[in-house]
Amino acid sequence: MLWLAARRVLGARTQCRRGWSRTVMSDTMVDSWPVGKVDRFGGVSVRLQPGHQRDEAAFRSWLQGAVLDEVSGKVLVVQDRNKTVNAWKFPGGLSDPGEDIGATAVREVFEETGIKSEFQSLLSIRQQHKHPGAFGKSDMYIICRLKPLSYNINFCSQECLRCEWMDLKELAYTSNTTPITSRIAKLLFYGYREGFHNIDLTVRTFPAVYSGLFYSLYHKELPATYETPE
Amino acid sequence: MLWLAARRVLGARTQCRRGWSRTVMSDTMVDSWPVGKVDRFGGVSVRLQPGHQRDEAAFRSWLQGAVLDEVSGKVLVVQDRNKTVNAWKFPGGLSDPGEDIGATAVREVFEETGIKSEFQSLLSIRQQHKHPGAFGKSDMYIICRLKPLSYNINFCSQECLRCEWMDLKELAYTSNTTPITSRIAKLLFYGYREGFHNIDLTVRTFPAVYSGLFYSLYHKELPATYETPE
Incomplete structure (x- = not known):
């Protein structure tokens, strides 16, 4: 996940999915990266593309997708490369x-996984x-429930060591995961x-006070009454 | 609300509550503010304090507090100065x-109001x-439910024209409010x-993977089972 953040924030992507080129991190970028964190990226390094600036603000909105196949009861999980060993997590990024x-x-x-999906909640x-990868700023992490539209995994080997459809109950109670994944897996199991x-939390779109703009509001379903x- | 944002982001506060001094906006700050928006602040302008930088990232995390007195069924509302006329809103800021x-x-x-409260959810x-006040970036607005610990209003007259304890049902169905306030008032009325x-959404604190750090996770209550x- 942090590796994914590094790619996005430094303004370049690896070849996974979109065919962007793998390049070399400049000295400037290495210098400005938090000390001692560079080796998290497993030697795969990136360089700013022309016209891109590192966007510290972007560190404050991370997304994870819990893709649950309601027919099989299985959920899509990954193990990050160069991160916590044997920890299953939901895929995601910035x-x-x-x-x-x-x-x-x-x-x-x-x-990250090659799986197509659609937003549910x-x-x-x-x-x-x-957060040590967020320049010492606060970050905001958002976890969504997604519905799969495809099932054949084709994961990004630069980011992930493994990617599987795992039984949701198994993920909810395994020790091979992070505290946040475990908690959300239990919540998802409860919902399932x-x-x-x-x-x-459902979403509804409203017109903003400012002409021509709209915003999305997320909260628990409000009964029609x-x-x-x- | 935008005025509150301006104060915070430009690095100075008016005298409300904390006794900070009211100062004059520098030309640099006026130039860098979105064109045509300066008059939103009603002629009250501010200047960067030494050592403070305008923090664009801060624009992405706004908070509003819906302070509900469960005994009387009344909720704390304000009308912003120099903003939408007659629109009751929840107080808040960056x-x-x-x-x-x-x-x-x-x-x-x-x-904003002089009311003490505690976080509920x-x-x-x-x-x-x-958002026109957020340098064209996306913003994140978060609305909390709060419980009052005091009841005597002493509102900031530089920010607000009016501040009242209003019957929650009245706020939920009045036309003198914004779409977001109306929606959240209905949701709050449902909960009440x-x-x-x-x-x-309840909060639970977990240890982070990084030693010594903690994070807060918000989601619907998970049954103990x-x-x-x-």
């Missing part, structure tokens, strides 16, 4: 400027301060068993 | 670097792209009537 939450999750899942947000209305006064 | 979601909401509510997040568990395998 938002591009101006990109919707759901669109980021769908795009990042596809780039927002499940959780996480706030963490002084007792109804996604228990866990979903509350739309108008009694 | 997060400081490294500040928790709930802490920002509590602090901003106090600075996260209710909603909003994503809007190309049928239980806040229907609308709340799902904490461990059957």
